[in-house]
Amino acid sequence: MKTVDTKIRIGTATLKNPVIAASGCYNRGSEFGRVTDIQAYGAITIKSVTSQPRLGNAMPRVMPVPGGLLNAIGLQGPGIDYFLTNEAPNLASTPTAIIASVAGFSVREFADVAARMNGLANVVAIELDVSCPNVDREGECFAENAASIGAVVRAVKAVVTLPVIAKLTPNVTDLKPIACAAEEAGADALSLINAVRGMVIDTARTRPWLANGTGGLTGPAIRPIAVLAVWEVARAVRIPIIGMGGIETGRDALEFMFAGATAVSIGTANFRDPDVAAKINSALVDEASRRGFTSVSALTGLANPEFAGARVSA
Amino acid sequence: MKTVDTKIRIGTATLKNPVIAASGCYNRGSEFGRVTDIQAYGAITIKSVTSQPRLGNAMPRVMPVPGGLLNAIGLQGPGIDYFLTNEAPNLASTPTAIIASVAGFSVREFADVAARMNGLANVVAIELDVSCPNVDREGECFAENAASIGAVVRAVKAVVTLPVIAKLTPNVTDLKPIACAAEEAGADALSLINAVRGMVIDTARTRPWLANGTGGLTGPAIRPIAVLAVWEVARAVRIPIIGMGGIETGRDALEFMFAGATAVSIGTANFRDPDVAAKINSALVDEASRRGFTSVSALTGLANPEFAGARVSA
């Protein structure tokens, strides 16, 4: 049996394998180390960091729903200053690569925070959370509009050397023009999808369950929505796609790879099965070797005849 | 204990209770009568009828997914001519009211088919399926665009006397302007939501599972998406809303009523529990009487402080 190369490339960054921990579900990377080997991840995306400290939303912030979780954390976090002083140093010793997620409320904030992330030890790429459905912004969020996403990506690309990943929301009529705008603005990769907007009503208290009102739906419930997003966008852009949304098993991950993803991210599934990354990695290697491939990246786009991208192994 | 009035109004039509069978999940109404009393439904919406006969999509057409069902039936049906001759006469003896669902591919087709539905025995309203995500249309579907939905509703209103219900799709960036366009064009009510677009990849055959490629996701998986759609639209329009998407229990139905729905439709849940309508009706009555209300319609919008509509009991 040939050995299978698991490495993949996101812009100029090389990950040892295509399985990534999703932002907001792995904090700064250490907690799950208490029960599993976090080295199984090719990279860990940290919880999005904002310019200013944020207390986040009031409680309740989460509610289990059928096949998923509804959350409205509200980007609780210490802000970039505290992050750089107190938390970034620990990232250097995380036993796998780090993707720094940045969230913001203006083009300039994105650029400022991203620039300060650039060059941190162990940080191999910057992901732009332009799609968080939880934060109450005036007007539409960046990711709903091709022009604003273009502006954010361009501003960040101008100030960083690391690869830039634009993370898009599925809450739009058509993802393709938005994805194309990010690509044209210079994004090195796309992450799809962020949480789907939703709500649970508390029928006992006759009000929305989450203090924030609306929340983001994640987990297996959204998997078909996410697979379709990857499949459609993979026909429209040439840059690599990091697919996510409800991946729990190796077969789920294969759906995304076959649809056109170069890598996959795992969020909510960690909350159920902390060993999920190792299982997915071995399923991907098994599938590649069963097909006689020498790299997992050869799996990308196999179910998508109009797949437009390249199969980017390292 | 006061008796609770279960009647509700949709335009000029009165339904004996607010629980409706959703289009495409109850065929022409008779099948479920083999195992349950279909009189429990306040109305049954028939599978959408088109102008021409349609063979529908190739197989497979359905696939169970976590908490839901992905389907791409492709509007299989006999067309309006055959329907009027062979099927409509049976509707007269259906032991509850019928809502006639009409689907089409041009404004004119909608108007033609709707006009021929108008006046059929037992048919109390016409629902416009302008949102079916399964049928391969050139360009966007009607329900993605405020102007086209306005045109369809106006054309139908001009030729029918029955109340007209516009059924909207959640697959848009913002439902509110679309809902408002339908209202302005004269729609008597809105149905929300139709299926959410999605895809499953068959990892064994390395191609989309459904022959049609994409499909519509229904069932509990989409409930939070549907509740939010009702909640947001109920703040924007004054016409009644028929809420649907993943309702399985009385509590689920209450979520929609509290969000602002005047009635609820049940689709996929029939496939699991044929007795679902009776259970939901008694839960609604229990809740109303627990709160000392004399009508179930008093439950509408209770969790939605900016609810814009009227509580329309009969």
Add this chain to the structure above:
Amino acid sequence: MLMARTSRWARNGTRNPSSEMSAVQLALETAVVTSRESVAPGFWRVALRSPRIARAAGPAQYVATDFPGPFAVRLPLGIWTVTDDEFSLLFREWGERTAQLSRVMPGMEISVIGPLGNRFDIPEAGTRATIVAGGIGIVPFWLLGKTLIEAGVKTRAIIGARTKSMLAGVDELRELGLAMEICTDDGSAGEKGSVIDILRAHGATDMLYGCGPPAMLRALCEHANAAGTMCQISMEETFGCSMGTCWGCVVPLRRGSAQATGYPKAKEEQRAHDFSRVCTDGTVYSAADVVW
């Protein structure tokens, strides 16, 4: 004798299920699990107490099951054996729902609707019948075998599987006293080869019954049609509603087939075939009607 039967079929086609079924008891009930055992690696047998379904069930009928889990639709499973007040299921662990069902324990309850679908026709005593089963396609043949034997039909069965460990249900079928030939693709049990190979090698029969993977059923139908032998097959599709409402489970039949009386009545020029709902109009079809 054979003619009489043939002409009855020619007249009625395979019996119309809609009219027949509504006369028959259709139960929606909660049934208690009375036993659960693994009969082969990945194959399970689960018995349920339900006198109504056990007594009403006919060969090739199925139940639509529901039990807690992340599922929005019922799982259809064929009725394997019946006693006076129980029936059993024999199933493979396919995906999520069958995996979940394999974890039931005696005493638990699951919801069942049944018996659903039409039945195999039973010829007159003395007729020679051959059952052809591939893999889990063995399921309808306990009840059919029993019914045929009781009807005095000279019945034998050809049972195939990919390999020995996947020959689930054979022992219980043998207990009926059915003449059986076994084959496996790899020769690990019985003859090496397919059920169609064995069927071809053996002599004539008056009536063929088939259930199994599509490729096998297609070969069986082609064999039967070429030989002019009566043949009924029980088909499978992914179901949505199991009740005939969603049109998710259709198979193409030749134009005008009696079992495609429902939709679509498409314009003549539009239809190369008619669609039939496997869940309600089937699952049993005449080899002559199926379009492959």
Add this chain to the structure above:
Amino acid sequence: MLMARTSRWARNGTRNPSSEMSAVQLALETAVVTSRESVAPGFWRVALRSPRIARAAGPAQYVATDFPGPFAVRLPLGIWTVTDDEFSLLFREWGERTAQLSRVMPGMEISVIGPLGNRFDIPEAGTRATIVAGGIGIVPFWLLGKTLIEAGVKTRAIIGARTKSMLAGVDELRELGLAMEICTDDGSAGEKGSVIDILRAHGATDMLYGCGPPAMLRALCEHANAAGTMCQISMEETFGCSMGTCWGCVVPLRRGSAQATGYPKAKEEQRAHDFSRVCTDGTVYSAADVVW
């Protein structure tokens, strides 16, 4: 003696779980159900074999459970009793997950992570301690009661519930030999009234332990803070990850509390309070720290 204890707390705050817990065994394993019984209408007791968790568990610790169903996240449940190689859960049928868990049968397996969270502190022998439990808030008190008795702490318990049929677990607690007073809102068992009424009526204590609905905990903390009595409560929130990563389960603590060492280090002027993750920094908090 009491002073010594007080000053230890003053120094350390409630023990910091992050450092302590990583030293302790944290198991992620599949545990076999050894028994399952209904202890009151809608209340269940399920025992699981897991020597690692049974031996490592301390008072107020919990496990994050996972089992088949339409669930995306684990269900947190307190550890009720322990033996050398088993621990039990005592839970109410709240919603989908607890309903599903109530249907397990002996022999089935479920996945558990634990023991999670910090523990109640144990004072020195001779101290007078009072346990105050409301409803299912009784759960942490079997293990606490046992530990206190073994430590020579003079312990009594006030156990309340809405009505008699909701007094789950009382019998098993009594078997520990704990001095117990029972009350119900409707007087159907024990005294009529709330646990706080009883607490107020009775004399002084050195140490209070509480678990129950928020309104009860708040009243308990206010009572303790007013009386200057040491008090620890075990809190509950809806959990996402149960592992400290999602920030879904936070409670506000007064600024600078030792257990709110994590996020946010918001700018001073922005924070009226700090947030603490109940799943990891708690579930046990000092009455003095909690902001209501």
